[in-house]
Amino acid sequence: MSEADWQIQNIWLGMGITLAVFALYYIVAVISNKKTHTSADLYLAGRSIGPVVNSLAAASTWMSVATFLGVVALIQQLHLPFVYMWIQLILSVPLLVLLYGASLWRSGVYTSVHFVQMRYGRSAGYLAAVWMLLIMLMYMIGQFIGIAKVFEVLLGLPYTPSLIISALVITGYITVGGMKGATYNDAIQMVIMMVALLVPLAAILKQMGVAGYWFPPLGYGDLTDVLLERLPTFFDLKYEPRFYLALFVALTLGTLGLPQLAQRVLTSSSIRTARRVVPWFCLWVGLMFLGTYAMGFAGVYHFASIGETLTPEAADKTTLLLNLAYNPEWVSAFVIAGVLAAGVSTIAGLMIGIATVVGHDIVGSFKPEMPEIKKLRWGYVALAGTGVVSMLVSLDPPAFLITSIFWAFGLCATAVTPMVVLGVWSTRINFWGAIFGSTVSGLLYIALSPYVFPDFSIGSGLIAKLGYSVALITVPVGFILTILGSLAAERAFAGVAAGELSRAQAMVEGMHGWATVTRERYNGVQWLLILCALWVPVLIWGLQPW
Known part of the structure; x- marks a missing residue:
C-alpha cells in the first residue's frame, strides 16, 4: 500500500x-x-x-x-x-x-x-x-x-x-x-x-x-x-x-x-x-x-x-x-x-x-x-x-502503537495498585510491606517482559510482544508480598510497627469518613490472608508453560 x-x-x-x-x-x-x-x-x-x-x-x-x-x-x-x-x-x-x-x-491528596x-x-x-x-x-x-x-x-x-x-x-x-x-x-x-x-x-x-x-x-x-x-x-x-x-x-x-x-x-x-x-x-x-x-x-x-x-x-x-x-x-x-x-x-x-x-x-x-x-x-x-x-x-517507536500502552498498564497493576488499594482498606499494610512488594514485583515484571531480557519473557510470538501476559505472575506476587511482608515486618519490628499502625488507623478511618477512630474496622488480618490465597492459583496458572 x-x-x-x-x-x-x-x-x-x-x-x-x-x-x-x-x-x-x-x-x-x-x-x-x-x-x-x-x-x-x-x-x-x-x-x-x-x-x-x-x-x-x-x-x-x-x-x-x-x-x-x-x-x-x-x-x-x-x-x-x-x-x-x-x-x-x-x-x-x-x-x-x-x-x-x-x-x-476525603484525604485531600493530589495523586x-x-x-x-x-x-x-x-x-x-x-x-x-x-x-x-x-x-x-x-x-x-x-x-x-x-x-x-x-x-x-x-x-x-x-x-x-x-x-x-x-x-x-x-x-x-x-x-x-x-x-x-x-x-x-x-x-x-x-x-x-x-x-x-x-x-x-x-x-x-x-x-x-x-x-x-x-x-x-x-x-x-x-x-x-x-x-x-x-x-x-x-x-x-x-x-x-x-x-x-x-x-x-x-x-x-x-x-x-x-x-x-x-x-x-x-x-x-x-x-x-x-x-x-x-x-x-x-x-x-x-x-x-x-x-x-x-x-x-x-x-x-x-x-x-x-x-x-x-x-x-x-x-x-x-x-x-x-x-x-x-x-x-x-x-x-x-x-x-x-x-x-x-x-x-x-x-x-x-x-x-x-x-x-x-x-x-x-x-x-x-x-x-x-x-x-x-x-x-x-x-x-x-x-x-x-x-x-x-x-x-x-x-524510535514499536511497530504497534498499543504495545507500550499495554506494557504500562501491566507495570502499574503490578507495582502501584497493590500498595494503593491495600493501603486504603487495611491498617496492617505498612512501609516495609509496601516497599518490598512494589520493588520485587515491579522488577520481576520488567525482567520477564520481552523488552529488557527477551530470553526470560513469558510466552512467545504475539503473547510475548504485547508484554502484559506476565501480569498473571507479577500482580499476584505484588499483592502477596505486600501483605505477607507487612505482617512479617509487624512481628520483626514490633515497637516501630505499633506506632505506624496507630498512625495508619487514624488516617484510614478518616479517609473512610469515620469521625471516631476505632481499632476494629480496617484492622483485620483474615481477609488479607484470604486475598493471598485467592491469588495463589492465579500465580500457579501463570507460571505454567505457555
Missing part, C-alpha cells in the same frame, strides 16, 4: 479543520489560565468540576488514540474479536471510585503517589513516583506515536517531523491551560470523538448494505454471515484462556493506579459528584468502545472483500483508510480531528499526572514550605518538560 492510498489529497481541508479545533483548545486553555492562581487550581482544577463534564473528561482521557487506531489495528491485523475487552475496561472507573476514589478525595507518600512515608512515595513516571512515559509514547501517524496522513510528512510538530503544539496548549483547561478541553474532545467516530461509521455501514447502520455499535451485525464466509475463524478464541485473563488483570487493575483517571475523581466538587461520574462515564465509554469494535469489524470485512492484507503500520490507519474509501474527504478530515482529540485528551491527562508527581509529590516533598507562586512555576516547567521528554523517547 502506497502513501497515496492513505493521504488526504486536499491537505488544506484537513489543515483547516485541525487548526480550527486546536484554536478552540488554545482559547479554552487561555481562559482557564486566567483562573489558575494556586497549585490546587493547576493540578486539580480547584476541585470544582461537575459530574457530566468530569465524566466526559474521564472518558476522553481513557479513550486514547489507541481506541481509534491501535485496537482497530489489532482487530484488523489479528482478527481478534475484542468485544470481551470492553467489559473489563468499563469496570475501571467504577472500581476506582468504589475502591479508593472517594477515600482519597495516588501523594497518597502513598502520606500513607507509608517519603521513601515509599519516591519509589511510587519512579514507577509512575516510567508507567506514564511508556503510556504517553503510544499516544505520541498515534498523533504522529495522523499528522503523516494529514500533511504527508515523514514520522519524525510529524512527531515534533504535534508534540510542540500539544505541549503548548496543555502547559497553558493546566488541569482546568485540560478538563474542559477533554470534555469537548470527547464530544468530538463520539461524533467523529459514530456518524462517519454509520455512513460507511450504510454503503456496505447494513440495515442497522443508524446505530453503529450494534448495526454491523448484518455483516456477520458474509464475513464468516470469507473468514470462518474470525470469532474463534485464538489463544488460551490465560491470554484473556491476563488482559483483564493488567488493564483493569492497572487503571486503578493511574493518576490521570484518579485525578478526574479528585477534581470533583464533592464525593457525591465523584460518584455520579460513574454512570455517565460508562455510557460514553460503552458507546465509544462498541463503535470502535464496529469500525474494526467493518475494516476486516472491507479488506477481506478486496483481498488485501495490511502491514502493521498500515493496519494502524484502518479507521482513516475506511473513511477515505467510503466517505468524502471533508468527512475524513473531521475523523482526523477526532483521532487527534483522542490522542490529545489522553496526553493531557498524562502530562498533568506527570507534572503533579514531579512538581507536587517530589519537589513539594523536598520543600513543603515553598511559596505558592514557585509551586506554580515548577508545575509549568514540569508540564513543558514532560512533553519534550516524551517526544524524544517516541522517536
Whole structure:
C-alpha cells in the first residue's frame, strides 16, 4: 500500500479543520489560565468540576488514540474479536471510585503517589513516583506515536517531523491551560470523538448494505454471515484462556493506579459528584468502545472483500483508510480531528499526572514550605518538560502503537495498585510491606517482559510482544508480598510497627469518613490472608508453560 492510498489529497481541508479545533483548545486553555492562581487550581482544577463534564473528561482521557487506531489495528491485523475487552475496561472507573476514589478525595491528596507518600512515608512515595513516571512515559509514547501517524496522513510528512510538530503544539496548549483547561478541553474532545467516530461509521455501514447502520455499535451485525464466509475463524478464541485473563488483570487493575483517571475523581466538587461520574462515564465509554469494535469489524470485512492484507503500520490507519474509501474527504478530515482529540485528551491527562508527581509529590516533598507562586512555576516547567521528554523517547517507536500502552498498564497493576488499594482498606499494610512488594514485583515484571531480557519473557510470538501476559505472575506476587511482608515486618519490628499502625488507623478511618477512630474496622488480618490465597492459583496458572 502506497502513501497515496492513505493521504488526504486536499491537505488544506484537513489543515483547516485541525487548526480550527486546536484554536478552540488554545482559547479554552487561555481562559482557564486566567483562573489558575494556586497549585490546587493547576493540578486539580480547584476541585470544582461537575459530574457530566468530569465524566466526559474521564472518558476522553481513557479513550486514547489507541481506541481509534491501535485496537482497530489489532482487530484488523489479528482478527481478534475484542468485544470481551470492553467489559473489563468499563469496570475501571467504577472500581476506582468504589475502591479508593472517594477515600482519597476525603484525604485531600493530589495523586495516588501523594497518597502513598502520606500513607507509608517519603521513601515509599519516591519509589511510587519512579514507577509512575516510567508507567506514564511508556503510556504517553503510544499516544505520541498515534498523533504522529495522523499528522503523516494529514500533511504527508515523514514520522519524525510529524512527531515534533504535534508534540510542540500539544505541549503548548496543555502547559497553558493546566488541569482546568485540560478538563474542559477533554470534555469537548470527547464530544468530538463520539461524533467523529459514530456518524462517519454509520455512513460507511450504510454503503456496505447494513440495515442497522443508524446505530453503529450494534448495526454491523448484518455483516456477520458474509464475513464468516470469507473468514470462518474470525470469532474463534485464538489463544488460551490465560491470554484473556491476563488482559483483564493488567488493564483493569492497572487503571486503578493511574493518576490521570484518579485525578478526574479528585477534581470533583464533592464525593457525591465523584460518584455520579460513574454512570455517565460508562455510557460514553460503552458507546465509544462498541463503535470502535464496529469500525474494526467493518475494516476486516472491507479488506477481506478486496483481498488485501495490511502491514502493521498500515493496519494502524484502518479507521482513516475506511473513511477515505467510503466517505468524502471533508468527512475524513473531521475523523482526523477526532483521532487527534483522542490522542490529545489522553496526553493531557498524562502530562498533568506527570507534572503533579514531579512538581507536587517530589519537589513539594523536598520543600513543603515553598511559596505558592514557585509551586506554580515548577508545575509549568514540569508540564513543558514532560512533553519534550516524551517526544524524544517516541522517536524510535514499536511497530504497534498499543504495545507500550499495554506494557504500562501491566507495570502499574503490578507495582502501584497493590500498595494503593491495600493501603486504603487495611491498617496492617505498612512501609516495609509496601516497599518490598512494589520493588520485587515491579522488577520481576520488567525482567520477564520481552523488552529488557527477551530470553526470560513469558510466552512467545504475539503473547510475548504485547508484554502484559506476565501480569498473571507479577500482580499476584505484588499483592502477596505486600501483605505477607507487612505482617512479617509487624512481628520483626514490633515497637516501630505499633506506632505506624496507630498512625495508619487514624488516617484510614478518616479517609473512610469515620469521625471516631476505632481499632476494629480496617484492622483485620483474615481477609488479607484470604486475598493471598485467592491469588495463589492465579500465580500457579501463570507460571505454567505457555
